[in-house]
Amino acid sequence: MTVHLLGIRHHGPGSARSVLRSLDELQPDALLVEVPADVQGALRWVGDDHLEPPVSLLGYVVAEPARAAFAPFAGFSPEWQAIRWANEREVPVTAFDLPLSLTLAQASVGEPVGELVGESVPPDPIGDLAAAAGDPDPERWWEDMIEHRGDGVPAFDAVADAMTAAREGFVPSLEEHRREAHMRRAIRQTVRSGAQRIAVVCGAWHVPALDVTSTTATADAAVLRKLPKVKVSVAWVPWTHRRLTPASGYGAGVESPGWYRHVFEHPGPDGVARFFVDAARLVRDRGGAASPDHLIAGTRLADSLAAMRGRPRVGLSEVLDAAGAVMGGLDTVQNDLVIGDALGTVPQSAPQVPLARDVAAAQRSARLRPSAEIVNLEIDLRTPTGLRKSHLLHRLLALGVAWGTLAEGRGSSGTFRETWTLRWEPELSIRLIERAGYGTTLVSAATARLVERANGASSLAELVGVLDAALLGGLPDAVDPAVRRLANRAATDPDLGQLLDASVPLAHALRYGDVRGTDASSLRTVFDGLVVRVVAGLPAACRSLDDDAAEAVVERLTGFQGALAMLDHPARRDAFPTVLAQLSEQGGHGLVEGRASRLLHDAGVWSAAEVRGRVGRALSGGTPPASGAAFVEGFVAGSGTVLVHDAELLDVLDGWIAGLDPAGFEAVLVLLRRTFGAFEPAERRQLMALLSGRAVVRSDGFGDDVDAERAAAALRTVRSMLGLAEVVLS
Secondary structure, three states, X not given: OEEEEEEEOOOOHHHHHHHHHHHHHHOOOEEEEEEEHHHHHHHHHOOOOOOEOOEEEEEEEOOOOXXXXXXXEOOOOHHHHHHHHHHHHOOOEEEEEOOHHHHHHHOOOOOOOEEOOOOOOOOOHHHHHHHHOOOOOHXXXXXXXXXXXXXXXXXXXXXXXXXXXXXXXXXXXXXXXHHHHHHHHHHHHHHHOOOOEEEEEEEHHHHHHHOHHHOOHHXXXXXXXXXXXXXXXXXXXXXXXXXXXXXXXXXXXXXXXXXXXXXXXXXXXXXXXXXXXXXXXXXXXXXXXOOHHHHHHHHHHHHHHHHHOOOOOOOHHHHHHHHHHHOOOHHHHHHHHHHOOOEOEOOOOOXXXXXXXXXXXXXXXXXXXXXXXXXXXXXXOOOHHHHHHHHHHHHHHHHOOOOEEEEEOOOOOOOOEEEEEEOOOOHHHHHHHHHHHHOOOHHHHHHHHHHHHHHHOOOHHHXXXXXXXXHHOOOHXXXXXXXXXXXXXXXXXXXXXXXXXXXXXXXXXXXXXXXXXXXXXXXXXXXXXXXXXXXXXXXXXXXXOOHHHHHHHHHHHHHHHHHHHHHOOHHHOOHHHHHHHHHHHHOOOHHHHHHHHHHHHHOOOOOHHHHHHHHHHHOOOOOOHHHHHHHHHHHHOOOOHHHHOOHHHHHHHHHHHHOOOHHHHHHHHHHHHHHHHOOOHHHHHHHHHHHXXXXXXXXXXXXXXXXXXXXXXXXXXXXXXXXXXXXXOO
């Protein structure tokens, strides 16, 4: 009976090749691998055609899914290759690291997610060994000695000797002592099972400690006795190369996973030339220049640099230096080839929580494949597939799983279009597990979470947000509870500001819910009741406003007018103009009076003469300059178009400014500068030309006649965008 300890570096391509060579030579009848013992059942999936690395084992506490940990694997990870080798040959595989049920029992909720494989240790053995060899760069030294070679058993013998020297005098932490005691106990159990040739794949640091003769079974059992446990479940989740880097917070990460994959798949000198071929293709795809001469020159330069630097073979630093000197585009090569955005896949039948399985099915139905790269997605809601995509993304958002963000809102011309930015991050898999308690399907889980949010909402705006999410996600069972809560809150809420704030998102929910075919009739009743309360309460709410409160009111008035216009609500033509007319004369603050007058002008309720008359009264000689300036700001803030197209109104304003005494002008200068500074440059130029008496060329944008055929084509496009029926121009 023999036990062969194969000390590897996690995610080391040379270590992976050495493991495969050693296993072929040793032909073990039992294999032990340093992964948590309670993921044993999931290891049978390694080697399945549909489980494509990078992937990770995710272990989580069943009662508290936020307490979780990852064990990531890449295709070049030695553990992955060893397990795959054993599964293909039906050699028994034992996961022999400390179980998750013990590890996670000691972790508190809210602590950062840990890494199970290759946790960092206080000493720096590779740094010490590199320093002893006279190399100031530990990573480069290790790659030269191990990762660019793959020598098999002799390499592991050398690693064992080196780590024995590095561990001399080292006292492990209690956690590490428990891990190594558990691993020794597993080795003894495998020996007792009758295996004759046992291969053990573990982190190189642990090799000296796994000599079962170095301590007794009784001592190891005492270390592991009476440790607290929790119930743990395990699932496979997709992972990314970028998440294998130390920059992601992964303690056992590697700086260049894309390069390591290349080194594993294309070892030896030919691999360098192949890397330059891939780099040249990437540079050309991004619009750069890379010819065969560049490839030859780059390969030769990399060889020359390795020789000049005294390296036994070309490494990543030589490849990057040569690529930057010969082809350029180094940032692109570094990002896409050296690190990479590879994303693994997990088969539907692999261990997953039901919610994650349902989400995967919804992704396939919507033809949306998760990607680690940033993807910009345009969705046409008029198509069944587009609607499925939108529902999927909005339901995930409602669940708190932000796979996508709505990069462009639903504007006036974007009723049937949504623009999303998508990127799948591994953390979203944990989020799905955390949300699994809400339901076994995406629809039921998203509905349950929205109902919970509606019941706990503390404001009208929050309730409207819940309702909007339910409508956008096509979740009718969440709409009714939210509407009932909203109706009760809107009927009793004394804060008119909240009612005004709720009007705009509520109008959006009504308008765009209808576009998606959602029955929002009950929502219309709520909106109608809100309009009645706003119209009745506005005059009293606008009395005795300070400057800050007045600024808030004018913005809310504009939003409310827009909400009424969006739905073509009857109050837009009768009740609200009556209130605006009252506010224009007795608004309590110049800002409010000016904005009410402007809204009446923009809605066409007041004629040009009525508008000029009201502005003239506001800027009469008896009006304090500060009040007149506030009226002007409220009236023209944000746009000077009304002054450009109404010369008499401009004359009224010009005369008022010209008639101010020095003290009055000084008092309003800053306010007027802020008001007119917000105009578009073209508007300011036109106003200056008008005031200086220069002729201003105005154009309505049309010629003397209309080409009926071209106009019909334009109208067809516009009507298609708006989803309106086709008409025939006579």
